[in-house]
Amino acid sequence: MSRILRIQLRRSVVPAALIVLLAGLVAMHSSTELWADGWMPLAIDQRYYLVFGWPLALAVGAWQARREHRAGVHELVASTARPRRLRVLPVLAALAIVVSAAYIGTSLTAVPRLNDATSYLPAATFTIIAVGALAVVAAAWLGMALGQLLPSAVTAPALGVAGIGLLIALPKISADKGQLIALFSPVISSGQYNELFTVPSRVSMAQAGWWLALALTAMVLLAAGRSRTRVAALLPLALGAATLTITQQNNDHPGVVADPAAQELVCADGIPRVCVARVRAFMLPEITAQARRGLAMLARLPEAPTTAIDAGSRWYTSTEPLEPDTVLFPVEISPDGRLSNFLPTMLHGGGAAACPDDRSWADYFADRAAAFWLMGEEPGDREDAQIHDLWQSLDALPDAEAVERVTALRDAARTCSGSRSQLLTGGRA
Structure with a gap:
């Protein structure tokens, strides 16, 4: 068995590893700004790009299944006395090793480009990456099972295209059950996220069970020689789906959630x-x-x-x-590790926290002008003309009067009281 596995690793599945690895490298390193802030954005962003990587693994598996047909030895191999399960297990093992190594290898190549790889490394990072690797293995095995059932030259590309369409459509199928449906996807997509987020362990564990069930179903389909056995292969799939559904009912936040430790x-x-x-x-x-x-x-x-x-x-x-x-x-830290200037935002409204229901542009302009006055800088060319006008009116005042007006603006902003834009020009809120 080990000798056959080594042969499979050396000869038959290397192209599959290269394809998955190359696709992962292109996707990850073309979007450094999304994940350079830390380990968690790296793990989540890599899962996000499985919208292309997972269907690619599916197509790779289907391509691998057609190897014997391409060589014209399918009937010869099928007529040997060696049990079917013993023939497919080395191929499955080799395929699992190379596609999971390609996925994990993509993560490792990204580590040197993190802004800092030592300050905070949550354990959930490894779980998220491991579940992603498991999803890729399940896709490759499923593709191989479907490729064996449909040994056509168009099966692999058709599965790849269908897989991309399915993963894009899953979150949009049902507005009411979008969270439940999203759990069945290898993709983590929850709108805005950053290094302050994580994925709950119960979500990762439930998804791992689902991908294990899918991989087991594919394995049984490949090893089965009778129709009854192939029908029985759907049992682990049903159990995995049921487990994931039950987990969802006890989880209000199945996607990414805030990480208190971070x-x-x-x-x-x-x-x-x-x-x-x-x-x-x-x-x-x-x-x-x-x-x-x-x-x-x-x-x-x-x-x-x-x-x-x-x-x-x-x-x-x-x-x-x-x-x-x-x-x-x-x-805000740029992908090259530089700290952005946060003083205009820190001094916004005289240092008052933003009001949650603040929707007035006039108030925003006044708060922004106060920030530039405190900084002693004229607003830049990109700032609105009203901000320039308000800043100029403040700058022309005696210092004591300007301080009085900015203080009144700050106090009004702290209490989120009505319109305060008039305070900088001497009016009342």
């Missing part, structure tokens, strides 16, 4: 106090320097905040109101 605060030494989410701790020195600059600018206002906290540490999980002496700032 959002834990890590604070810099000294004062003023500056804290960032744990997953961004590798940037703490650079973030601290910029945040303390922002706090110094806000110190021009009375009752100015003395603590700056990464807004990501409160996204999606925190419902507690923000302390009066605390200001939030966003953190």
Whole structure:
């Protein structure tokens, strides 16, 4: 058995590995900006690109199944005394090894391009990657089973196209049961996500059971010599689907959810106090320097905040109101590891947190103009003309009067009170 497996690995399934690996490399390395922030975005984004990788594995399996037909030895091999299951197991094992190695190899090639690979490595990353590799193996085996049942030259490309269409259509089939249907897909697609998200372990485990059931069904179909046995192959598939459905009923968030561990605060030494989410701790020195600059600018206002906290540490999980002496700032890191300038957003509205129901452009322009005034900079050319006008009116005022108006704007923004755009021009909210 081991000798046959080595032959299969050396000769028959190497092209399959190269195809899957090449497709994964092209997809991953063409979208570095989506996953460079950390391990979790890397794992999730790789699963997202299974919308192409999974159908490709399906087609590769069908192509592999037709090998004997292409060589014209199908009837000769079928007439040997060797049991069918012993003939297909080495091929299945070799195919599983190469396609899973190609999938995992794609992840490994991406690690050097992460902004930081040491600050936060959640265990769920390995689970997500492992489930993705299992899904690819199940696809290859299923493709081989279907290719054996339909040994035609068009089976492999037809399965590839059909697989892409199915994965694109799955989330859109039913608005009411979209979450349930999405679990049956190897693709993780939940709109916006970043390094602060994770995939619940129960979702990964349920999906692993589903892909194992699909792989077992494909294996039985390949090894079966009778129609009754092939019908029985649907049993594990039904059990896997039932398990996944039951798991969904107890899970309100089957896709990606906020990761509390990634959002834990890590604070810099000294004062003023500056804290960032744990997953961004590798940037703490650079973030601290910029945040303390922002706090110094806000110190021009009375009752100015003395603590700056990464807004990501409160996204999606925190419902507690923000302390009066605390200001939030966003953190954006480019794929090349550079920290974006967050001072205009940190000083927005005089350092007041954004109101959830704030829909007024006039208020936004006023908040933005106040930020540039605190920074002592004229708004850039890309800013709206109203922001320039408001900034100029503030800049022309005596410092004490300008401070009074920006403070009034900040206090109104903190309480989310009515229209406040008039405060910068001396009017009332």
